[in-house]
Amino acid sequence: MANPMRIRAAVKDGFTEVRVLMSHVMETGQRKDSSGALVPAHFITELTAKHNDKVVLSAQFGPSVSTNPYLSFKFEGGAKGDKIVVSWVDNKGDSRSDEAQIA
């Protein structure tokens, strides 16, 4: 199980800005280890962000996204204390879901 995500959400001018920092190796499958063996690809493929059970962003990632992926986006509405849930699935079937409150 991967480490928790760091999620920050804040309301500004009617929009809620959400910033997410995930903890994931995002291995491309191109790299070789010290013995010359190919390191198998391991990366997040899908991500969903929800605000009070309404999907506000869904994304698909490829291996080109950086290690420990960062993502920020904005959606209309949202109030202090509302729940933001971000979840991802990777190509090995691991998944993780974390939540935060809008500050």
Place this chain on the structure above:
Amino acid sequence: MDHKRRDTLKAGGGLGIFGLLVAAGLIKPELAEAAWNKSAFEAKNLESALAALGAGKPGDSADVQLNTPDIAENGAVVPVGVISKLPNTEQIAILIEKNPNLLAAKFEIPAGTAAEVQTRVKMGQTSDIYAVVKADGKFYVTKKEVKVTLGGCGG
């Protein structure tokens, strides 16, 4: 003997029900989520990546802004921001022309979410970055070259 047989049947029956539950409850949502666009993410050149996205030949648009550094010192972490000023933006995709797999990320923008995303990508070498935006059913593109002094892939 008979008892054993009964137990075996029970165990088998239990598993069967579990399997059915998995089939009914778990596999369906997974299938729905399995929309990961494999052909697009495995595309090795711009034409096939755009084709797999259904974008064909997108038109250039000044309403799509691509915010990247001109020079990225470390190719492993290149910040990329895309802002679309086109109305009804539904989808934003980030492609890196010279990476082994072009498509880095694809975002679906539901109504009520600003067409503005920021993320970080890896770049193997100096390359053009493309932001492909789908708005009102049409595709638009903006590109920008980013120079990389230290590659982020392989090594």
